[in-house]
Amino acid sequence: MxxxxxxxxxxxxxxxxxxxxxxxxxxxxxxxxxxxxxxxxxxxxxxxxxxxxxxxxxxxxxxxxxxxREPLAYLLGEAEFFGVRLEVSPAVMVPRPETERLVEVALERLVEEKGRLRIADIGTGSGAIAIALAVHLPHATFYATDISPEALAVAQRNAQRHGVAERFQWAIGSLFEPFRRPSGREWEEGLPLDAIVSNPPYIPTALLEALQPEISRYEPRQALDGGADGLEVVRALLEQAPFFLKGRGWLFCEIGHDQGERALAWARSQPLWEEVEVLPDWGGRSRVVVARRAGEGASPWA
Ligand SMILES: C[S@@+](CC[C@H](N)C(=O)[O-])C[C@H]1O[C@@H](n2cnc3c(N)ncnc32)[C@H](O)[C@@H]1O
Missing domain, CATH: 1.10.8 (Helicase, Ruva Protein; domain 3)
Structure with a gap:
């Protein structure tokens, strides 16, 4: 019984x-x-x-x-992020509390922006960042990408669940590929963007196996693996993002707690960024790169 x-x-x-x-x-x-x-x-x-x-x-x-050691969120099929309940599956990384700091930092700056904002979420996974922003920025439209079609399907269901799907466009592709496909250039009308948000993979490859089993055995490797020094995707993002932003447009990018100085040095070496800073999470550790594109509102595509 x-x-x-x-x-x-x-x-x-x-x-x-x-x-x-x-x-x-x-x-x-x-x-x-x-x-x-x-x-x-x-x-x-x-x-x-x-x-x-x-x-x-x-x-x-x-x-x-x-x-x-299967993660609790996968067993329950859902996780809470920034007050939003999201479907999660082994196709997506479980959204982390540290990433809520990125949403908070982005919201603090974007609520002041006028007009209909265009925001890209690169590597959207479960859709956590973009959907949390969409709930709080009713006049924003979103371009959400991922290299994983399975992840994108989860994010699409989450956007439906929270009633924001009509403000989203989705595409499979690496980094900014969906904005510049030679045939179609399907998203060119979305440019220039007002903001880019991203929580890219940033764990050094050699450290992946040593992570707790919930992560190393179950979470998608492509959501974690940041290459030899962990910063391969972060560097590419910092290099390419300015070409898709309007002048004074924002970049918000999550990094690992020990990557602040290296990320800052890299961003400052890129001529199209100004006002680069790294903000801490609530534990006082480096977490979010914030940068603004140089220029006064001019589109790099004009
Ligand atoms: C750390 S997870 C973040 C997921 C979600 N944004 C979050 O914060 O919970 C990184 C995501 O980026 C995707 N990704 C990895 N490399 C990528 C690339 N080159 N271009 C686009 N997406 C990528 C992964 O599939 C994964 O969904």
Missing amino acids: APSVAEALAWLRERLKEVDADTAETEALWIVAHALGLKPARVWLERRTPLAEETWRWLQEVAKRRQA
Whole structure:
């Protein structure tokens, strides 16, 4: 016979302690709440209710997968980012709290901008950054790209889910490729952009295997691997982005906590950037490169 909610919670907590004793209690509560379709705070009210057999089987399966270090967000199929609930799957990196800082920094600057903003999200993954911005910037339109068609499909569903899809265009391609296809140049009408946001892959290849198993075994490698020194994609982005921005247009790019000085030096060596800075996350570590394109509103495409 299936156990009661309280018994299942205790059983799950014990299994999850083998993964991480500090988070076992909270994770067990989230998983049971998800299984019952309740908010975590309401689970205790149901403590004497027997679980349905099917729910109990699902919990046992989830415990096994979590013990194999599958990320909780993949097991639940969703994650919370900047107050927005997003579908996630192994096709996308689980959005991180550090990236909320990028959204915050971008919003602080973009809410002051007048007119209909055009914003590109390069490497959109689950769509986390662009969708969080879209929710708060009702007059902005978005061009979201990724090299992964599977990731883009997840992002498209997330944009639908949050009622912002009609302000999005999507394309598969590396960096700014979708803006300059020789035949079609499908997105040229979107240029010049007012802002570019990106959380590119920035982990040095040699460090990938040493990451915690939730990341190294399950998250898409192309979402993580930043090449030999971690900065290959960041450098390419800093090099190419000014050609797609209007004068005084913004770049917001996430970097690793130990990459601030190198990213800053690279950005400053590029003649089309001015006002380059690296802002810290809430832990005080380097996290977001902010740069403005030189020039007074002139389009590099004019
Ligand atoms: C670190 S993840 C970020 C995902 C999402 N923006 C977020 O912040 O949660 C990087 C994403 O960039 C994509 N990507 C990697 N290299 C790329 C490239 N050269 N051009 C476009 N997208 C790329 C990956 O597929 C992945 O979805």
